[in-house]
Amino acid sequence: AKYGTGPLAESRAHGVSRILYSAAEIDQRVKDIAARISADYAGRRPVLLGVQRGFLCFMADLIRQITVPMDLDFIAISYYSGAKEPAVKITKEADLPLAGRHILLVEDIVDTGITLNYILNYLQEKQPASLSVCTLLDREARRLVNIKLDYTGFNVPDEFVVGYGLDYHEEYRNLPFIVVPQIKGPEKEKSEALNTKHETKIKE
Numbered sequence: 469a470k471y472g473t474g475p476l477a478e479s480r481a482h483g484v485s486r487i488l489y490s491a492a493e494i495d496q497r498v499k500d501i502a503a504r505i506s507a508d509y510a511g512r513r514p515v516l517l518g519v520q521r522g523f524l525c526f527m528a529d530l531i532r533q534i535t536v537p538m539d540l541d542f543i544a545i546s547y548y549s550g551a552k553e554p555a556v557k558i559t560k561e562a563d564l565p566l567a568g569r570h571i572l573l574v575e576d577i578v579d580t581g582i583t584l585n586y587i588l589n590y591l592q593e594k595q596p597a598s599l600s601v602c603t604l605l606d607r608e609a610r611r612l613v614n615i616k617l618d619y620t621g622f623n624v625p626d627e628f629v630v631g632y633g634l635d636y637h638e639e640y641r642n643l644p645f646i647v648v649p650q651i652k653g654p655e656k657e658k659s660e661a662l663n664t665k666h667e668t669k670i671k672e
């Protein structure tokens with residue numbers, strides 16, 4: 469192919485400036501987390517509940533390392549930055565009944581915590597037996613809402629990251645590692661707009 473093969477060639481093809489976590493590092497962290505989850509949930513049957521769509525690679529790898537019986541389900545959300553205040557909305561509910569269940573929410577990244585906070589409030593109303601959070605990435609420095617994270621993969625620096633399920637305008641999700649994207653040309657404007665949006669969100 470034009471860029472050859474292998475992770476570095478692939479990252480060049482995608483316009484990546486720096487690899488933050490390699491596939492091997494991610495693999496090791498996923499195994500560690502899965503071992504902890506398997507021990508903590510021994511004798512129980514958790515529902516692993518993914519938040520679409522960034523969770524996909526993480527969840528797929530995680531569940532294959534979990535050794536307790538479990539259920540798998542998803543929810544989807546959307547953001548409205550409309551008229552008065554930005555709001556999160558559930559656009560797809562879980563298919564399984566969640567009352568009395570041990571829910572383990574699986575997220576790609578927790579940044580300000582606003583999204584997660586909304587989701588946790590929504591899930592508490594379902595009256596689960598327990599509710600815990602597993603996130604691949606945690607950008608704690610930007611947290612606005614105090615939330616307890618039960619399982620965390622990596623603490624990320626304050627840089628926008630993509631890959632391993634995480635996107636930038638639906639791009640980069642299929643990279644097998646986590647990177648800081650290099651955004652050039654017309655995309656640069658979009659990225660700056662995104663950063664502004666990011667900052668606006670912090671102040672709210």
Ligand code: 5GP
Pocket residue numbers: 522576577578579580581582583584627628629630634635636
């Ligand atoms: P929060 O509500 O915690 O500020 O934002 C959480 C959501 O913002 C994540 O689920 C993710 O969709 C998006 N997000 C935050 N930081 C990043 C990032 O560095 N990269 C990507 N791709 N998405 C991010």
Ligand code: MG
Pocket residue numbers: 519520522523575576577
């Ligand atoms: Mg997410």
Ligand code: MG
Pocket residue numbers: 522634635636
């Ligand atoms: Mg996204």
